[in-house]
Amino acid sequence: MSTFQVTDTAVSELEQLAQDIASKTQEFLAVLRRNGCALPSHDPDTARNDSLPIEGTVLQRHLMELTTELQALVQGPRLHVHNQVLAHVNLVNLHAIYSFKLPSRVPMEGSISYAELAGKIQVGEDVVRRIARYSITKHIFREVDGGDRLTHSVTSKMLAESPMMMEWIGMVCEEMWPAATQAVSALAKWPRSQEPQHSGYALAHGLETHVFDMLVDQPERAERFANAMVYFNSIEDLASHHLCDAYDWKSVSQVVDIGGSAGSTAVALATRLPRVSIVIQDQAVLEDQARRSIPPALADRVSFMAHDFFQDQPVRDADVYHFRWIFHDWSDRYCLKLLRALVPALKPGARVVVSDFVVPESGATSWYTEGLVRGFDLAMMELFNAREREERDWQKLFVEADSRFRFAGVRTVPGADLAFISAIWTPPV
Numbered sequence: 001m002s003t004f005q006v007t008d009t010a011v012s013e014l015e016q017l018a019q020d021i022a023s024k025t026q027e028f029l030a031v032l033r034r035n036g037c038a039l040p041s042h043d044p045d046t047a048r049n050d051s052l053p054i055e056g057t058v059l060q061r062h063l064m065e066l067t068t069e070l071q072a073l074v075q076g077p078r079l080h081v082h083n084q085v086l087a088h089v090n091l092v093n094l095h096a097i098y099s100f101k102l103p104s105r106v107p108m109e110g111s112i113s114y115a116e117l118a119g120k121i122q123v124g125e126d127v128v129r130r131i132a133r134y135s136i137t138k139h140i141f142r143e144v145d146g147g148d149r150l151t152h153s154v155t156s157k158m159l160a161e162s163p164m165m166m167e168w169i170g171m172v173c174e175e176m177w178p179a180a181t182q183a184v185s186a187l188a189k190w191p192r193s194q195e196p197q198h199s200g201y202a203l204a205h206g207l208e209t210h211v212f213d214m215l216v217d218q219p220e221r222a223e224r225f226a227n228a229m230v231y232f233n234s235i236e237d238l239a240s241h242h243l244c245d246a247y248d249w250k251s252v253s254q255v256v257d258i259g260g261s262a263g264s265t266a267v268a269l270a271t272r273l274p275r276v277s278i279v280i281q282d283q284a285v286l287e288d289q290a291r292r293s294i295p296p297a298l299a300d301r302v303s304f305m306a307h308d309f310f311q312d313q314p315v316r317d318a319d320v321y322h323f324r325w326i327f328h329d330w331s332d333r334y335c336l337k338l339l340r341a342l343v344p345a346l347k348p349g350a351r352v353v354v355s356d357f358v359v360p361e362s363g364a365t366s367w368y369t370e371g372l373v374r375g376f377d378l379a380m381m382e383l384f385n386a387r388e389r390e391e392r393d394w395q396k397l398f399v400e401a402d403s404r405f406r407f408a409g410v411r412t413v414p415g416a417d418l419a420f421i422s423a424i425w426t427p428p429v
C-alpha cells in the first residue's frame with residue numbers, strides 16, 4: 001500500500017491551479033472589457049490587442065505562469081518531456097512559412113487553393129498541404145471549402161502584416177537554429193572558452209570570428225539582424241522608451257547609444273526627451289539604415305557615428321553612455337574591454353547605463369518567467385559564448401573593470417522586461 005495518500009478533503013495542487021486559472025481568467029476578461037479590447041479569438045477579423053494596458057499584461061503573464069504549471073502537472077513527466085522534444089518541428093514549420101512567404105501569398109480577404117499556392121512557390125501540392133495543415137494545428141491559417149483552400153487565421157494575418165516579425169523568424173531559423181544544433185558540440189570541444197569563435201554559431205556557420213565581424217561583409221544578413229532588433233523593439237514589454245522612466249533626465253543633455261543599431265532606441269529617447277542630443281554608434285555597415293530611420297524632425301539632435309566599441313570612446317564628457325542588449329552578446333572578458341574603452345572619455349558623474357535582462361535567482365520568481373530569461377541565457381551561449389547576468393554579476397563586472405565605477409544598482413520600470421543597470425564614474429578627488 002502507498003505510504004502517501006491525499007485525503008479526500010485536501011485540495012490538490014492541480015485543483016488549486018485550476019481554481020486560480022478560473023478566477024484570473026475572469027479578471028483578465030474584465031480588464032479587456034473595461035478597456036474596450038477585443039476578446040481573444042482565432043478569427044482573422046479579431047483585433048489583436050498587441051499592446052494591453054499594464055494590468056492586462058500582468059494578468060496575461062500570471063495566466064501563462066499558471067497554465068504552463070497546469071499543463072506540466074496534467075501531462076506527467078513522460079508526456080512533459082515528450083512534448084518538449086517534439087516541439088522542434090515548430091521551427092521546421094516556421095522556416096517553411098518564412099522561406100516560402102506563405103502568409104503574404106494567402107489573400108487578406110478570401111482564400112487560395114493548395115494547387116495555386118503550390119504553383120506559386122514551386123513545391124508539390126502535397127508538401128504545401130502538409131506544411132499548412134501542421135500550421136493549422138498551431139492556429140496559423142485555416143482551411144475552407146472542404147479542405148481545398150487556405151485562408152487566414154488572426155495569427156497568419158498578423159504574420160502577413162508584420163514584415164519585421166518575419167525577418168526575426170528568418171533570423172532565428174537560418175542563423176540561430178543551426179547554431180543551437182552545434183551548441184553542445186562547441187561546449188565539448190572548447191570547455192570554459194570565453195571566445196565567440198568557439199560557439200555553436202561559429203561551428204555551424206564555419207566562422208573564425210564574432211558574428212558581428214562577419215556581418216560587416218554581408219549587408220543582407222546584417223540588415224536582417226537589424227530588422228529582427230526593430231521587431232524586438234516594437235514589442236511594448238521590450239520597448240526602449242521605458243528607459244526614460246528609469247531615471248531623472250532633467251540634467252542630461254548628451255547621450256551616446258553604443259551599439260545602437262539602426263537607431264530605434266535613439267529615436268525613442270529623442271522623441272520623449274526634447275532637450276537631449278544622442279549619438280548612435282555602431283558598425284559602418286548600418287550607417288545608411290540608421291540615417292533612413294532618423295525622422296527629419298530629430299535630425300538636429302540624433303546622429304550616427306561609425307565606431308568600434310572596443311576602441312577608446314571618441315565622444316568625451318557625455319552625461320550618459322548607454323548600451324542596450326550589447327553586454328549579453330559578450331563574455332565577461334569582452335565586457336570588461338567594453339567598459340574600459342569608455343574610461344578616457346568619462347567626466348566625473350557620468351553615468352553608464354546598461355539596458356539588459358537581470359536573471360532572477362533560481363526559484364525567486366515563477367518557473368515560466370525565470371525560464372524566459374534563462375532561455376535567452378542559453379541562446380547567448382549558443383550564439384556567442386556569452387551570457388545573461390544576475391545582479392551580483394553586473395556589480396562584479398563594473399568593480400573589476402575599474403574601481404572608479406561606483407555601482408548604482410538595478411532599476412526596473414513597471415511593464416518593462418529589461419532592467420536598467422548603472423554605474424557612476426567617481427574618480428577620487
Ligand SMILES: C[S@@+](CC[C@H](N)C(=O)[O-])C[C@H]1O[C@@H](n2cnc3c(N)ncnc32)[C@H](O)[C@@H]1O
Binds near residue numbers: 233258325329
Ligand atoms: C543585439 S544588437 C543590439 C542593438 C541595439 N542596441 C538594440 O537594442 O536594438 C548588437 C549591436 O551591436 C553592434 N556591434 C557589434 N559589434 C560591434 C562593435 N565592435 N562596435 C560597434 N557596434 C558593434 C551590432 O552591429 C548590433 O547593432
